[in-house]
Amino acid sequence: MGVAVQANLVTLRVAESRRHGSASTSYDIDVPPPGVVAHFRETLVDPKRLAQYDDAELHLRLHEVWGQFCLMRWLFGEHDDTGGANPANVPDDAEMRCDAVIEAKLAEVHALLWRLRFEQRVRNGDCGDRFESDRTVAETIPIEAFGQPSGECTDAELLYAACEHAGMLAVLRWVTDRGRDWGDEDIMAVDPQPF
Numbered sequence: 001m002g003v004a005v006q007a008n009l010v011t012l013r014v015a016e017s018r019r020h021g022s023a024s025t026s027y028d029i030d031v032p033p034p035g036v037v038a039h040f041r042e043t044l045v046d047p048k049r050l051a052q053y054d055d056a057e058l059h060l061r062l063h064e065v066w067g068q069f070c071l072m073r074w075l076f077g078e079h080d081d082t083g084g085a086n087p088a089n090v091p092d093d094a095e096m097r098c099d100a101v102i103e104a105k106l107a108e109v110h111a112l113l114w115r116l117r118f119e120q121r122v123r124n125g126d127c128g129d130r131f132e133s134d135r136t137v138a139e140t141i142p143i144e145a146f147g148q149p150s151g152e153c154t155d156a157e158l159l160y161a162a163c164e165h166a167g168m169l170a171v172l173r174w175v176t177d178r179g180r181d182w183g184d185e186d187i188m189a190v191d192p193q194p195f
């Protein structure tokens with residue numbers, strides 16, 4: 001699946017760069033093509049659907065898949081800050097991180113995504129019945145987006161960070177629940193409470 005995610009990331013990066021008339025190598029996301037995708041081909045970005053994305057949707061999808069890719073690298077201990085780790089080179093007998101560490105990461109990513117979504121609620125004036133109790137919980141979850149506290153980033157940066165965390169959450173849920181399909185509708189859904 002990591003190879004398929006990597007292929008999707010390359011596809012989205014190239015598509016966006018073509019739309020803007022820039023070289024795909026000029027992006028911060030520097031990921032090599034993985035080569036042949038032998039498994040999970042059904043999860044590859046559909047070229048027809050890709051052509052239907054508007055520029056904003058394409059950019060959000062790019063951030064979502066970047067989150068998926070980063071989490072795939074993390075699962076196998078690939079720590080390369082340049083973004084150049086290649087899941088296609090992970091040996092077949094490589095082991096993922098242990099279940100306890102993966103469960104802890106799942107809890108962390110879910111809480112961070114919940115916190116980002118709460119910040120979006122605040123900005124949208126969504127002050128429902130649980131707002132005050134949610135605010136109390138949110139204050140216990142510090143998060144940065146693009147190097148700054150989430151409360152100080154732009155609406156767009158907040159949205160991009162949420163997309164990245166949603167992508168990470170999808171991978172973690174897929175890995176921890178063998179009954180889930182990759183494209184499950186609720187695989188990126190945020191629970192009512194972060195913990």
